[in-house]
Amino acid sequence: MIQEKKQEGTSQLVVFSLANEEYGVAIGQVQEIIRPQGITRIPGMPTFIEGVINLRGKIIPIIDLRDRFGLAQKEADANTRVVVAEVSSQTVGLVVDSVSEVLRLANDAIDPLPPTITSIEGEYLKGVGKLDRRLIILLDLEKVLTDLEKSTLEKISKTLGEEVPTSGGSAKKDTSSKVE
Amino acid sequence: MTEDMSRYKDMFISEATEYLQNLNKSLLALEKNPDNLELLNEIFRLAHTMKGMAATMGYQKITTVAHQMEDVLDRLRKQELKVTPEIIETLFKSLDVLEPLLQEVASGEDKKVDITEIIVKLKMIMEQKKPDAGEPAKEAEPGTAESEKKTVNSEKEKKRAQTSVRINIEHLDNLMNLVGELVINKARLFQIGTNYKLGELNETLTQLDRITGSLQEEVLKTRMIPVSHIFDRYPRVVRDLAKLKNKEINFEIEGSEIELDRMIVDEINDPLIHLIRNSVDHGIETPQERVKKGKSEAGYVKLSARREKGYVRIELTDDGKGMDPNEIAQKAIEKGMVAKEKLALMTEQEMLMLICEPGFSTASEISDISGRGVGMDVVKTKIEAFNGSVTIETKKGKGSTFIIKLPLTLAIIQSLMVKVADEVYAIPLSNITEINSFAPDLIRTIEKKEVVKIREEILPLVSLREVFNLPKREYGEEIYVVTVEVGEKRMGLVVDSLYSREEIVIKTLSGILKRTKGISGATILGDGRVVLIVDIAGII
Numbered sequence: 001m002i003q004e005k006k007q008e009g010t011s012q013l014v015v016f017s018l019a020n021e022e023y024g025v026a027i028g029q030v031q032e033i034i035r036p037q038g039i040t041r042i043p044g045m046p047t048f049i050e051g052v053i054n055l056r057g058k059i060i061p062i063i064d065l066r067d068r069f070g071l072a073q074k075e076a077d078a079n080t081r082v083v084v085a086e087v088s089s090q091t092v093g094l095v096v097d098s099v100s101e102v103l104r105l106a107n108d109a110i111d112p113l114p115p116t117i118t119s120i121e122g123e124y125l126k127g128v129g130k131l132d133r134r135l136i137i138l139l140d141l142e143k144v145l146t147d148l149e150k151s152t153l154e155k156i157s158k159t160l161g162e163e164v165p166t167s168g169g170s171a172k173k174d175t176s177s178k179v180e
Numbered sequence: 181m182t183e184d185m186s187r188y189k190d191m192f193i194s195e196a197t198e199y200l201q202n203l204n205k206s207l208l209a210l211e212k213n214p215d216n217l218e219l220l221n222e223i224f225r226l227a228h229t230m231k232g233m234a235a236t237m238g239y240q241k242i243t244t245v246a247h248q249m250e251d252v253l254d255r256l257r258k259q260e261l262k263v264t265p266e267i268i269e270t271l272f273k274s275l276d277v278l279e280p281l282l283q284e285v286a287s288g289e290d291k292k293v294d295i296t297e298i299i300v301k302l303k304m305i306m307e308q309k310k311p312d313a314g315e316p317a318k319e320a321e322p323g324t325a326e327s328e329k330k331t332v333n334s335e336k337e338k339k340r341a342q343t344s345v346r347i348n349i350e351h352l353d354n355l356m357n358l359v360g361e362l363v364i365n366k367a368r369l370f371q372i373g374t375n376y377k378l379g380e381l382n383e384t385l386t387q388l389d390r391i392t393g394s395l396q397e398e399v400l401k402t403r404m405i406p407v408s409h410i411f412d413r414y415p416r417v418v419r420d421l422a423k424l425k426n427k428e429i430n431f432e433i434e435g436s437e438i439e440l441d442r443m444i445v446d447e448i449n450d451p452l453i454h455l456i457r458n459s460v461d462h463g464i465e466t467p468q469e470r471v472k473k474g475k476s477e478a479g480y481v482k483l484s485a486r487r488e489k490g491y492v493r494i495e496l497t498d499d500g501k502g503m504d505p506n507e508i509a510q511k512a513i514e515k516g517m518v519a520k521e522k523l524a525l526m527t528e529q530e531m532l533m534l535i536c537e538p539g540f541s542t543a544s545e546i547s548d549i550s551g552r553g554v555g556m557d558v559v560k561t562k563i564e565a566f567n568g569s570v571t572i573e574t575k576k577g578k579g580s581t582f583i584i585k586l587p588l589t590l591a592i593i594q595s596l597m598v599k600v601a602d603e604v605y606a607i608p609l610s611n612i613t614e615i616n617s618f619a620p621d622l623i624r625t626i627e628k629k630e631v632v633k634i635r636e637e638i639l640p641l642v643s644l645r646e647v648f649n650l651p652k653r654e655y656g657e658e659i660y661v662v663t664v665e666v667g668e669k670r671m672g673l674v675v676d677s678l679y680s681r682e683e684i685v686i687k688t689l690s691g692i693l694k695r696t697k698g699i700s701g702a703t704i705l706g707d708g709r710v711v712l713i714v715d716i717a718g719i720i
Contacts, residue, residue, distance in 0.1 A: 038708065038709060038710070040702075040709065042693065042712065043699070044696065044697040045696065054709070054710045059687050059689065061691070092691070092692070145692075152692045
């Protein structure tokens, strides 16, 4: 992957932060950046799917990247943003702590990933970009998404199995209670 | 250039498919009416046109087969040959060869369809002698006169045909989406007008409302096609199967002009074929059995479609064996599908519907016709997948009727907005039978499950909060129960409050959201909010 980009010399990245680490995704994959609002929860979905939003008539899922990557939860604040990305003809919104900038990175400055450098699993990562003293972790969005899809399906089929007893046993709750 | 060719290819396929269907239809008619010259001419014309089209496109095999058919048909219409059941059979066989050939063209793969056998058969017919060498010339005359009349007719048809155009379904989908957007934005404007009390705006919007309404209706209409699109294939299905099973069947079709959303029409084809096969194979008895029972030798199967309010009702009736709910129930118990105790609580209809459970097959011996592929369970799931329903009416010894109710369209539906906790959900009105509110002390329990008695009927209750994993709450002074129904199953959904009734545009959820449980899609309200649509069939 890195070799392809070498021909152009530089790559343009959208840089965002998650739990004090800086991540970058190729600008071509990012459609826009919005503030999180009006999220509708979808019941029965794994927790990393926060819900859906209406993006100009299109309904897109919102993914909590912190949850997805197993990082500590954080309440949304004024800096929280949703990076709307289009990957393999699917549009998704990724919740990140903040979006800092768009920058150009010389391809020479991108190194393959040294193991144990970050707190998230290595398979989503393309490499590490060095810029002055900063380290920018390059995310492979395609990988993130295909994996998301897979684990979503797994989680749903799991809950499907579990939900049978819940709905059956719960009916007992206030069976004869006469609330007035 | 290649793109051009592929565009012609699509056109060719859709036209040729139509021709094939008409050929089937006319051949069936000819079989019943072998002396009808007008029909023969029509069939000849169809085969001839098909040959021409295929030759232009350079599809060799299709051209050859159609050409041979044309030769045979030409001799038939000139009365040099007599229409015999064998010839008709061979012509049917030719159509059966043309069909996979068309598929071959459509998919672009070589499916190795062998045409030599059919060509040999057709050629053998050509070598047959004239039935009666004496008078063909004279007999042929009315034929040619007829054919002239026919060409005049077909020219007229052509003129009429030019007023319509073929459109890629994708364009229609896009149009539909855009209209959906328009409706949403209109609702939004209304909201603003109301919020800011802008009378003039609201007046204009009322006007706009009417226009968008008509626009929506028109666009919906463009997506509608008559059910004849699929119904026309069935006489052939019935004929072939009846022949195979040595049964005699009068098959009647009614209401094939009724229109439905194209997507639904395509989707109900397989289920319908399955039902028809079932009727012919298992429903109708053999002629001997029928005579013994004092019925007419030939069985009767009727497929009908008609509009009902907001629905299309498709019925398949046969005057065959019929089914016995108790026998079905007995079988279900044997197969361990139902507990004996449960049976006592079941209505006859519920027992009948057991045949739609996976793993059930009424025929003691599984034949290659009905036993393959789609079972009744698939029929039911498929119909219910787009908010339709299946019910059965039957009388042992008298026959059965399968009733399918289908919505006219999938794209825009009426729905009731309900609130649970802080969330709003849409319930399709087509699923709702009634809405009640009553004091919670009317709730009883059966096997720890909450039920309520409404007009002497026991209605099981399910809280929507539970379904969607929301925290439970104590019932207040009144509870709201929305009674929903899918097929014969009914249940009461307990919601916190009722919100509004709205016309919504369905948006399907795809990608990582495609497997949501209990949710069939989403919609966008006038204020821009996303609201999920409850999948009643999925939770009932």
